[in-house]
Amino acid sequence: MLRAADEQPAIADDDPVRFLHDPIDYLMRVYRRHGAGVTNAPRRADFVFALGAESNYAIYSNPDLFVATGFLFPGPKNSAQRRLLSGIFNQNGDRHRDHRRAMMPTFQKTTVAAWRDAMAEVCETFFDDWRFGETRDMSAEMLALVVRLNARLLLGVSDVDLVSQLEKATDEWMALNTPLTVASSLSLDLPRSWYDAALASSERVESLTKQLLELRKAQPLAGDDLLGVLLRVQAADPSRITPLELVGQTAHMFAAANQSTRSSLIWTLFLLAQHPEVMAELHDELDGELHGAAPTLEQIERLPLLDRVYRESVRLFPPVSYYTRMCADATELCGRRLNKGTTVVFSHYVTHHMATTFADPQRFHPDRWLSANPTPYEYLPFGVGARTCIGITFAAQVGRIALATLLQRARLTIVPGTQVNRKVTTILSPRDPMPMRIDRPGRPYQSSIVGGDVHDMVHLPSTLAAAA
Numbered sequence: 001m002l003r004a005a006d007e008q009p010a011i012a013d014d015d016p017v018r019f020l021h022d023p024i025d026y027l028m029r030v031y032r033r034h035g036a037g038v039t040n041a042p043r044r045a046d047f048v049f050a051l052g053a054e055s056n057y058a059i060y061s062n063p064d065l066f067v068a069t070g071f072l073f074p075g076p077k078n079s080a081q082r083r084l085l086s087g088i089f090n091q092n093g094d095r096h097r098d099h100r101r102a103m104m105p106t107f108q109k110t111t112v113a114a115w116r117d118a119m120a121e122v123c124e125t126f127f128d129d130w131r132f133g134e135t136r137d138m139s140a141e142m143l144a145l146v147v148r149l150n151a152r153l154l155l156g157v158s159d160v161d162l163v164s165q166l167e168k169a170t171d172e173w174m175a176l177n178t179p180l181t182v183a184s185s186l187s188l189d190l191p192r193s194w195y196d197a198a199l200a201s202s203e204r205v206e207s208l209t210k211q212l213l214e215l216r217k218a219q220p221l222a223g224d225d226l227l228g229v230l231l232r233v234q235a236a237d238p239s240r241i242t243p244l245e246l247v248g249q250t251a252h253m254f255a256a257a258n259q260s261t262r263s264s265l266i267w268t269l270f271l272l273a274q275h276p277e278v279m280a281e282l283h284d285e286l287d288g289e290l291h292g293a294a295p296t297l298e299q300i301e302r303l304p305l306l307d308r309v310y311r312e313s314v315r316l317f318p319p320v321s322y323y324t325r326m327c328a329d330a331t332e333l334c335g336r337r338l339n340k341g342t343t344v345v346f347s348h349y350v351t352h353h354m355a356t357t358f359a360d361p362q363r364f365h366p367d368r369w370l371s372a373n374p375t376p377y378e379y380l381p382f383g384v385g386a387r388t389c390i391g392i393t394f395a396a397q398v399g400r401i402a403l404a405t406l407l408q409r410a411r412l413t414i415v416p417g418t419q420v421n422r423k424v425t426t427i428l429s430p431r432d433p434m435p436m437r438i439d440r441p442g443r444p445y446q447s448s449i450v451g452g453d454v455h456d457m458v459h460l461p462s463t464l465a466a467a468a
């Protein structure tokens with residue numbers, strides 16, 4: 001028999017404000033206390049945490065019932081914030097399906113495959129600036145690399161400076177919006193200054209996005225880059241993508257593309273730097289197959305350890321750590337009755353850290369992928385179904401080319417004592433700089449003792465050895 005959502009016990013001593021401050025810690029506590037399934041936020045019938053494969057399946061396979069509401073709070077009428085709701089993360093139904101279709105030329109396999117040489121060139125030129133013996137903040141470096149790649153390929157522009165400004169503005173906008181959206185669903189009051197800051201940042205995002213579109217318009221519109229594709233679709237049929245939606249789609253795509261890809265790269269470098277034996281084995285694989293060059297698409301297929309490392313890294317640190325949906329109608333989820341309008345939080349991070357699917361889930365163990373065979377609802381770094389990541393092929397190819405090129409050119413060692421803490425805006429990133437020393441590649445690879453809440457997320461052998 002179904003129980004009404006408000007009849008079940010709340011999470012007694014867990015103030016949901018903590019969810020705003022540290023969603024990963026909060027969601028893992030909910031999971032440890034209540035297990036997989038649906039649990040209410042304390043004293044709230046219309047805000048639930050749905051954890052595990054069963055709820056992931058229900059949510060992802062019913063996109064018209066569990067609808068997307070995006071990461072933006074609505075903002076006042078006639079504000080930039082309100083106008084920017086017009087992108088893919090807030091779309092549902094036929095409009096969403098049609099806009100996804102319209103953008104597909106950029107993301108299909110053949111388009112992305114044809115960008116292999118450009119991806120390799122951007123990576124090689126970027127790493128040419130690095131010198132042995134220097135220390136760089138790899139978190140900033142990976143973001144700068146992703147911005148260059150995305151500017152050239154996804155956006156079709158060469159003004160990296162403008163793209164970097166938009167990236168900063170978008171990151172700030174997302175960081176302010178995510179807690180505001182969650183707080184409003186939970187009826188929690190946040191300081192007025194947060195709203196004002198979010199509104200101001202939405203104006204910056206809108207203005208820079210318009211500049212970017214003008215810049216792209218000034219060039220020939222041919223090309224498979226996203227802006228070229230969107231502008232052509234609009235020119236052919238202005239009602240299919242309105243001017244408002246053009247700006248909204250561009251801003252949302254931008255928000256989706258940069259931090260997520262950076263997150264996958266920086267956490268992979270972190271994990272490899274902290275697991276010297278895996279790094280040494282990977283170096284042998286790369287050196288043996290590539291002899292210093294960036295991989296071709298055929299060679300990527302012959303780098304099985306790189307594939308396992310990437311998969312394991314986005315399992316442990318899924319760039320999209322959680323997301324939300326809203327019930328468009330009253331429904332049932334994992335045996336619980338949910339009212340229309342209920343906010344549902346689900347989590348890729350928690351799903352990937354379930355020992356019932358992944359033995360010793362906090363351990364970085366790429367070889368688990370020699371036999372692991374999770375369902376698409378147990379392992380879903382890119383989502384699944386109608387709202388699956390549209391950029392999956394692009395992100396996967398960039399990830400492999402960037403990592404294979406970098407790791408043949410440099411041995412990276414984290415500066416000992418670095419504090420590695422998380423920042424979660426739904427995207428899981430390192431909060432602070434991650435300084436790493438760059439040396440000539442090859443043995444000996446060495447891990448370092450680091451501090452911070454990263455130890456909640458992964459068991460590092462260096463720390464275990466130091467404690468023994």
Ligand code: HEM
Nearest residue numbers: 256257260261264319320323381382383387389390391395
């Ligand atoms: C490693 C990098 C990336 C990861 C792990 C990732 C992950 C995800 C996930 C989990 C979702 C589903 C969110 C949901 O449930 O609503 C998603 C959606 C999306 N991603 Fe990615 N993403 C990455 C890179 C990219 C890139 C490069 C783009 C290019 C623009 C992109 C564009 C999108 C878009 C537009 C959506 C929304 C799709 C929709 O709602 O129909 N992502 N991504």
